[in-house]
Amino acid sequence: MVAISKIATGNGHGENSPYFDGWKAYETNPFHPTERPDGVIQMGLAENQLCFNLIKKWVLQHPEASLCSAEGVNKFKETALFQDYHGMPEFRQAVAKFMGKVRGDRVNFDPDRIVMSGGATGAHEMVAFCLADPGEAFLVPTPYYPGFDRDLRWRTGVELVPVVCESSNNFKITRNALETAYKKAKEANLRVKGLLITNPSNPLGTILDRETLKSIVKFINEKNIHLIGDEIYAATVFMEPEFVSISEIIDEVECNRDLIHIVYSLSKDMGFPGFRVGIVYSYNDAVVSCARKMSSFGLVSSQTQHLIASMLSDDDFIDNFIVESKEQLFKRHKYFTWSLSQVGIGSLKSNAGLFIWMDLRKLLKEKTLEAEMDLWRVIINEVKLNVSPGSSFHCNEPGWFRVCFANMDDHTMEVALLRIRTFIFRQNEAMVPRKLCTRSSLKLSFSRRRDDFMSPSIMSPHSPLPQSPLVRART
Amino acid sequence: MVSMSKIATGNGHGENSPYFEGWKAYETNPFHPIDRPDGVIQMGLAENQLCFEFIKKWLMEHPEASVCTSEGVGRFKETALFQDYHGMPEFRQAVAKFMGKVRGDRVKFDPERIVMSGGATGAHETVAFCLADPGEALLLPTPYYPGFDRDLRWRTGVELVPVICESCNNFQITRNALEAAYEKAGEDGLRVKGLLITNPSNPLGTIMDRDTLKSIVRFVNEKNIHLIGDEIYAATVFKSPEFVSISEVIEEVECDRDLIHIVYSLSKDMGFPGFRVGIIYSYNDAVMNCARKMSSYGLVSSQTQHLIATMLNDHDFVDDFIVESREQLFKRHEYFTWSLSQVGIGSLKGNGGLFIWMDLRKLLKDNTFEGEMDLWRVIINEVKLNVSPGSSFHCHEPGWFRVCFANMDDNTMEVALSRIRAFILKNNESIVPRKLCRRSSLKLSLSRSLSRRIDDFMSPTGIMSPHSPLPQSPLVRART
Numbered sequence: 001m002v003a004i005s006k007i008a009t010g011n012g013h014g015e016n017s018p019y020f021d022g023w024k025a026y027e028t029n030p031f032h033p034t035e036r037p038d039g040v041i042q043m044g045l046a047e048n049q050l051c052f053n054l055i056k057k058w059v060l061q062h063p064e065a066s067l068c069s070a071e072g073v074n075k076f077k078e079t080a081l082f083q084d085y086h087g088m089p090e091f092r093q094a095v096a097k098f099m100g101k102v103r104g105d106r107v108n109f110d111p112d113r114i115v116m117s118g119g120a121t122g123a124h125e126m127v128a129f130c131l132a133d134p135g136e137a138f139l140v141p142t143p144y145y146p147g148f149d150r151d152l153r154w155r156t157g158v159e160l161v162p163v164v165c166e167s168s169n170n171f172k173i174t175r176n177a178l179e180t181a182y183k184k185a186k187e188a189n190l191r192v193k194g195l196l197i198t199n200p201s202n203p204l205g206t207i208l209d210r211e212t213l214k215s216i217v218k219f220i221n222e223k224n225i226h227l228i229g230d231e232i233y234a235a236t237v238f239m240e241p242e243f244v245s246i247s248e249i250i251d252e253v254e255c256n257r258d259l260i261h262i263v264y265s266l267s268k269d270m271g272f273p274g275f276r277v278g279i280v281y282s283y284n285d286a287v288v289s290c291a292r293k294m295s296s297f298g299l300v301s302s303q304t305q306h307l308i309a310s311m312l313s314d315d316d317f318i319d320n321f322i323v324e325s326k327e328q329l330f331k332r333h334k335y336f337t338w339s340l341s342q343v344g345i346g347s348l349k350s351n352a353g354l355f356i357w358m359d360l361r362k363l364l365k366e367k368t369l370e371a372e373m374d375l376w377r378v379i380i381n382e383v384k385l386n387v388s389p390g391s392s393f394h395c396n397e398p399g400w401f402r403v404c405f406a407n408m409d410d411h412t413m414e415v416a417l418l419r420i421r422t423f424i425f426r427q428n429e430a431m432v433p434r435k436l437c438t439r440s441s442l443k444l445s446f447s448r449r450r451d452d453f454m455s456p457s458i459m460s461p462h463s464p465l466p467q468s469p470l471v472r473a474r475t
Numbered sequence: 476m477v478s479m480s481k482i483a484t485g486n487g488h489g490e491n492s493p494y495f496e497g498w499k500a501y502e503t504n505p506f507h508p509i510d511r512p513d514g515v516i517q518m519g520l521a522e523n524q525l526c527f528e529f530i531k532k533w534l535m536e537h538p539e540a541s542v543c544t545s546e547g548v549g550r551f552k553e554t555a556l557f558q559d560y561h562g563m564p565e566f567r568q569a570v571a572k573f574m575g576k577v578r579g580d581r582v583k584f585d586p587e588r589i590v591m592s593g594g595a596t597g598a599h600e601t602v603a604f605c606l607a608d609p610g611e612a613l614l615l616p617t618p619y620y621p622g623f624d625r626d627l628r629w630r631t632g633v634e635l636v637p638v639i640c641e642s643c644n645n646f647q648i649t650r651n652a653l654e655a656a657y658e659k660a661g662e663d664g665l666r667v668k669g670l671l672i673t674n675p676s677n678p679l680g681t682i683m684d685r686d687t688l689k690s691i692v693r694f695v696n697e698k699n700i701h702l703i704g705d706e707i708y709a710a711t712v713f714k715s716p717e718f719v720s721i722s723e724v725i726e727e728v729e730c731d732r733d734l735i736h737i738v739y740s741l742s743k744d745m746g747f748p749g750f751r752v753g754i755i756y757s758y759n760d761a762v763m764n765c766a767r768k769m770s771s772y773g774l775v776s777s778q779t780q781h782l783i784a785t786m787l788n789d790h791d792f793v794d795d796f797i798v799e800s801r802e803q804l805f806k807r808h809e810y811f812t813w814s815l816s817q818v819g820i821g822s823l824k825g826n827g828g829l830f831i832w833m834d835l836r837k838l839l840k841d842n843t844f845e846g847e848m849d850l851w852r853v854i855i856n857e858v859k860l861n862v863s864p865g866s867s868f869h870c871h872e873p874g875w876f877r878v879c880f881a882n883m884d885d886n887t888m889e890v891a892l893s894r895i896r897a898f899i900l901k902n903n904e905s906i907v908p909r910k911l912c913r914r915s916s917l918k919l920s921l922s923r924s925l926s927r928r929i930d931d932f933m934s935p936t937g938i939m940s941p942h943s944p945l946p947q948s949p950l951v952r953a954r955t
Contacts, residue, residue, distance in 0.1 A: 002733040005608050007765075008761065049556065155630070
């Protein structure tokens with residue numbers, strides 16, 4: 001009757017993906033420790049909730065960071081009026097500094113290349129608009145964040161071509177996989193304009209090693225295509241090996257810097273998704289200039305620029321925050337992966353991100369996508385956990401699930417782990433590791449396990465822990 | 476060498492328009508009362524700076540509006556984590572309530588229909604993406620805000636077709652003009668998907684009367700095309716006649732509500748362009764749902780949602796603010812237009828907005844756009860005022876200039892006015908109204924009357940009349 005656009009009537013918004021079905025289950029019956037103890041626990045949202053006390057403490061000690069306090073209100077007017085798409089100089093300086101510190105100050109970022117966007121969501125769309133025409137394509141290694149389907153394609157008309165990565169080599173991005181994807185694009189008559197990598201990886205939680213990164217930079221340089229590095233999880237690398245950024249590699253490998261662009265945000269590293277602080281950092285002047293003009297469609301609120309500028313300019317706070325955040329993530333990750341391993345659930349060995357890439361291939365009735373969906377529905381409806389099925393990340397192999405661990409308090413995590421254990425025991429007693437002979441010894445060790453765990457001494461970087469209290473209990 | 480997109484390499488960003496050249500002149504030499512008293516005064520930026528003391532007072536009394544104060548920090552975490560594109564319920568309720576109050580509570584807005592965007596800039600782009608395919612068109616009455624060329628077209632591929640409005644009838648949007656534009660689009664092979672009106676108008680500073688609005692609604696309904704009403708200046712209507720919103724007219728005229736959409740923002744009405752609070756309000760469920768999904772590209776910072784929710788939910792404050800803001804705008808507008816009239820400069824009679832549509836047709840050497848550009852360069856380089864030439868608004872007729880008056884303090888405005896007076900007196904004595912015979916008597920009256928004039932003016936009960944020139948101007952009194 002009333003005509004609207006094709007973009008509006010199509011499915012490009014991507015919300016028909018199963019990724020969102022779990023959300024709906026959660027939203028109708030969300031877990032609450034007292035009000036809805038049988039509700040669905042949200043483990044599908046990659047949020048970082050572990051450092052808010054540290055941040056709140058800083059906020060209270062720095063009233064000048066707010067425009068609404070007596071200390072800050074004199075800047076209210078100039079800030080409320082500030083809409084320059086270059087962004088506040090102090091904001092850009094603070095963000096550039098933070099990005100450098102997160103990379104161990106091994107590289108410097110130029111504040112004049114910092115361009116704002118409406119979160120990383122807006123940043124990705126903006127970069128796509130700058131680099132590719134409708135019908136052209138980006139290569140994206142699988143598995144990848146489902147939001148890319150919408151952010152890079154919906155309103156831009158750009159196509160995505162998967163670079164298929166496999167569990168047999170821990171989902172590494174190989175030269176072969178890149179070449180295969182590039183060829184496939186050509187055969188489909190798609191002009192490839194760039195390659196988008198997410199490092200640290202969502203959903204894998206792994207980082208790219210130096211050799212892989214160099215190989216990637218060589219690849220794009222040879223093909224003369226752009227490289228977009230989404231480094232949104234840069235500060236969540238909580239243990240060795242150390243994070244290596246594209247910004248470091250381009251100092252080590254010959255390449256045309258006009259091809260290099262970084263997307264960043266404070267949503268994951270600081271836990272501020274609501275503040276919509278998206279950043280595009282390009283080494284290409286024309287892209288910086290164009291993206292900056294486009295940033296008008298999604299500038300960072302000047303009120304938020306002011307807060308972030310104050311916070312991230314406090315070097316002591318930042319140095320402290322980065323260390324504290326890594327520690328909290330490390331502890332949470334270790335406890336979680338170890339607890340899962342105790343019931344025979346493994347995950348991809350990882351050292352970053354706010355989630356693990358859980359391996360439930362053994363639990364599939366068949367090695368098919370349908371079986372993965374069946375298992376997933378059981379996890380949502382019976383175990384009452386919203387986890388994300390690998391297929392929503394375009395994983396080429398069924399049975400993997402992304403499970404977020406940093407978006408809940410300790411108690412909720414215990415409830416989640418308990419539900420998982422119960423489920424596993426019920427499903428298949430054969431799954432339980434041979435180290436444990438009886439269920440009762442498992443239950444007995446619970447409280448000890450937690451205390452021992454919290455002490456850094458017995459933690460080793462690999463799971464299962466050779467010195468696990470469960471082992472000790474048995475001997 | 477390195478290939479980017481056509482969008483990136485083209486000129487769709489619109490910054491080669493003269494609208495931005497004046498900015499550059501200002502940026503290299505901006506006026507400052509002490510540091511750069513000969514600098515360029517910015518009169519090309521439609522900002523509302525008149526009510527900040529009022530707002531700051533409220534802030535000091537409401538520390539809970541910030542998530543950083545001890546009163547508000549308890550909500551820091553939940554706010555920092557809140558990224559739901561539905562927006563905070565209290566934010567939507569507060570904005571819906573505010574929009575209603577600005578329309579005298581003659582109409583209600585449903586908080587469930589409030590959708591966020593990256594400022595009005597993001598709102599317009601999102602609406603274009605929702606309603607039209609690349610190559611399709613929107614009708615746009617001239618003169619219009621230059622930013623539309625970029626916001627509606629750049630990344631969307633949508634075309635704009637002007638609806639020509641003329642000074643002979645005060646730039647009213649006539650049925651004829653609409654039909655003519657619609658037909659021309661058809662001849663050019665363009666499928667028209669909608670009509671965008673800005674009411675109150677930028678750059679005219681006028682509002683549309685009820686009959687015009689009804690005629691517009693009937694037009695879109697007959698053609699089955701969308702109507703987008705940009706009502707960003709709604710609260711800046713500072714005197715009669717009262718503002719009439721599309722939201723009211725659709726209650727009075729038969730129409731398909733699926734065609735009706737409003738774009739709003741707090742940038743002009745509250746003076747908060749930095750906070751990027753853009754709003755799309757559509758009566759069409761499919762558009763609302765689509766726009767909401769698209770809002771992910773430009774959500775309002777949750778920190779700002781919290782502040783705005785607290786502020787706009789304070790109904791007493793809002794009621795006072797609306798009245799205070801109108802009063803300040805009225806005073807400033809009256810004094811400014813009256814002062815200009817004293818040196819023979821007229822402007823379109825307006826009652827809204829943050830600017831006047833100044834008539835300098837008499838000063839053109841040629842009645843051409845080149846003549847307008849020449850005059851404009853003189854104004855920037857010699858008079859040192861950044862005003863906006865009518866051509867950058869796609870005005871059909873040369874000689875009109877938009878001049879902003881609400882983005883400066885009283886002192887700066889006086890400096891601007893004295894520069895204008897000096898320029899006019901230098902250029903063309905015949906321009907000076909016949910009431911004043913000699914330059915000297917003008918000069919004498921200027922200095923003697925200046926302080927009186929301001930005092931008389933500032934008194935609300937005094938000699939102000941809504942039309943300029945003031946029949947009881949002190950200059951006239953000085954002479955008799």
